[in-house]
Amino acid sequence: MKMAFLSMFMALFLGRAISGQTLKPPVSPDYGLLLHPGEAGHNEAEVAASMEKAKSARINTIVLLVKDSAGLYYSSKLFPGAIAQEYKNFDLLKTVLTEAHKRGMRVQAWLADFVEGKNGWAYTSHPEWAELNPDGQTTLSEIGASGKSYQDVWMCPARRPGYVDQYLLPIIKEIVSTYPVDGLLEGFARYPGDLNPDGYCFCDYCLAHVFEHGHLVYDSEPHLAPLLRSLPRIDADLAREYTPKPALWNEWSRREKAKFLLHGRYENDSSSDMSYFFYTYRTDVVTNFMQEAHEIVNAARPECTISAAVFKNPIAGGRFLGQKWSDWTGSVDEFMPMTFRNQFNGSWSTFLQEFAEYTRYQKRWAANRKLNQSISVPSLYQDMIDPIHRMAAASDQWLAAGAGAGGTLRSDILRWSQVTLDQLPESPRKTEFKTAVQNLPEQIDSEIARAKLIEVRHVGDKLLSNPPAGFFPPSRLLEVIHIARESGADGIMLYGATMLETANLWASVKEGFNEKNEGQPVTASAPAR
Numbered sequence: 001m002k003m004a005f006l007s008m009f010m011a012l013f014l015g016r017a018i019s020g021q022t023l024k025p026p027v028s029p030d031y032g033l034l035l036h037p038g039e040a041g042h043n044e045a046e047v048a049a050s051m052e053k054a055k056s057a058r059i060n061t062i063v064l065l066v067k068d069s070a071g072l073y074y075s076s077k078l079f080p081g082a083i084a085q086e087y088k089n090f091d092l093l094k095t096v097l098t099e100a101h102k103r104g105m106r107v108q109a110w111l112a113d114f115v116e117g118k119n120g121w122a123y124t125s126h127p128e129w130a131e132l133n134p135d136g137q138t139t140l141s142e143i144g145a146s147g148k149s150y151q152d153v154w155m156c157p158a159r160r161p162g163y164v165d166q167y168l169l170p171i172i173k174e175i176v177s178t179y180p181v182d183g184l185l186e187g188f189a190r191y192p193g194d195l196n197p198d199g200y201c202f203c204d205y206c207l208a209h210v211f212e213h214g215h216l217v218y219d220s221e222p223h224l225a226p227l228l229r230s231l232p233r234i235d236a237d238l239a240r241e242y243t244p245k246p247a248l249w250n251e252w253s254r255r256e257k258a259k260f261l262l263h264g265r266y267e268n269d270s271s272s273d274m275s276y277f278f279y280t281y282r283t284d285v286v287t288n289f290m291q292e293a294h295e296i297v298n299a300a301r302p303e304c305t306i307s308a309a310v311f312k313n314p315i316a317g318g319r320f321l322g323q324k325w326s327d328w329t330g331s332v333d334e335f336m337p338m339t340f341r342n343q344f345n346g347s348w349s350t351f352l353q354e355f356a357e358y359t360r361y362q363k364r365w366a367a368n369r370k371l372n373q374s375i376s377v378p379s380l381y382q383d384m385i386d387p388i389h390r391m392a393a394a395s396d397q398w399l400a401a402g403a404g405a406g407g408t409l410r411s412d413i414l415r416w417s418q419v420t421l422d423q424l425p426e427s428p429r430k431t432e433f434k435t436a437v438q439n440l441p442e443q444i445d446s447e448i449a450r451a452k453l454i455e456v457r458h459v460g461d462k463l464l465s466n467p468p469a470g471f472f473p474p475s476r477l478l479e480v481i482h483i484a485r486e487s488g489a490d491g492i493m494l495y496g497a498t499m500l501e502t503a504n505l506w507a508s509v510k511e512g513f514n515e516k517n518e519g520q521p522v523t524a525s526a527p528a529r
């Protein structure tokens with residue numbers, strides 16, 4: 001608190017010293033809420049109600065998803081074919097802007113950048129824009145974390161003409177030119193590292209341009225031969241006279257090329273260092289996209305800010321995701337690292353300690369840009385939610401397998417239900433759950449036994465959709481908000497409006513966001529660059 005006061009004082013003092021003019025009022029923190037279209041509302045009345053609820057909880061920034069793999073959630077004139085079906089006759093973005101601005105809240109339009117649906121307009125119209133792995137397949141060939149086949153197509157961020165210059169940047173320009181948005185949030189500005197960190201992109205465009213990008217070939221000497229001898233020592237000047245590009249590159253298969261980029265050597269005696277050039281190409285491609293987005297926004301509406309939803313560590317992000325966000329400080333106003341509970345192992349108290357430490361590091365990586373720490377509300381309660389999901393999964397397997405199964409599935413249900421029982425506060429709901437578990441049959445050899453198993457699953461589901469008071473302790477939410485602030489975050493952004501509703505946490509949001517935040521202009525200025 002003392003530190004925060006001191007730094008605010010310093011900022012005011014320096015502001016006066018530099019400008020020599022009247023002081024601006026101190027900037028209040030951003031208290032944001034990210035909303036999926038369904039959470040914002042399906043008509044004007046619902047949108048007005050959700051905005052009122054957010055305003056009452058001291059939220060001052062609404063972040064509305066306007067583009068994801070299901071399409072666009074605004075009335076695009078450029079790409080009417082990409083508008084999501086249920087929003088063809090209802091301009092959600094326009095309605096949210098009207099209702100939020102009426103209540104003095106800022107609005108950021110949130111884009112999930114490089115992901116598309118397999119039946120979406122962009123991929124079906126331009127399959128050649130997709131990223132390819134060494135086998136020449138798109139991300140539809142991958143198996144996701146759930147063990148099921150992956151349903152989204154990641155689009156190549158490098159290819160020109162391609163997804164970025166023909167679709168994504170025009171969308172950004174259209175939004176900032178035709179809607180009075182206060183900011184943009186770029187999400188998914190990365191490669192699909194969580195899916196296959198080394199698998200993309202090996203499309204024809206990338207394979208043709210990766211050497212050019214690092215100037216590892218001479219435009220004026222396209223036939224320069226690769227080095228056939230070892231260098232006396234590695235030196236950038238000595239390296240000037242040859243190319244690491246294999247002589248027969250154009251005759252190689254996609255797999256051979258990918259293998260060289262991931263495991264090859266720059267020269268005979270170096271370490272397997274071609275991957276350095278490949279990963280640098282990827283991070284630069286994404287960084288360039290952020291710069292292009294910044295230029296478009298700046299030209300169309302300089303007062304519109306750009307935020308980036310990023311993974312928690314830009315150095316690891318550079319390696320695995322092509323997302324080295326510490327390089328983006330020239331094009332991004334606010335960083336929103338997804339420092340979510342589910343990205344950490346260990347107990348709740350260990351998480352709090354690591355969360356504080358990460359926030360301090362992120363503040364350094366964000367340099368002179370704003371750090372709006374983001375919190376996924378559902379993941380704060382994963383210790384409570386996971387056992388119920390595991391119990392449900394075992395129940396479903398047992399129901400599908402029928403009579404004769406049981407055994408380990410039954411033990412799983414008993415084990416996970418015990419974890420839930422230990423967490424449930426004493427209440428009639430706990431008694432109801434306990435009774436259902438006690439009645440769990442040994443075998444599902446009759447309709448009655450089957451009904452008893454279904455009842456266990458049902459009371460479990462009910463704990464999630466209508467939890468008893470205290471099952472999701474508000475103290476968890478208050479603790480992370482407090483620690484984020486203490487660790488230097490400039491603002492807080494919350495994911496999971498549905499959970500705030502079902503777990504009855506709105507009052508806690510209001511309590512957590514208890515600093516003064518009135519009196520802000522609806523359209524905030526971009527910070528000085």
Ligand SMILES: [Zn+2]
Binds near residue numbers: 132157
């Ligand atoms: Zn590519």
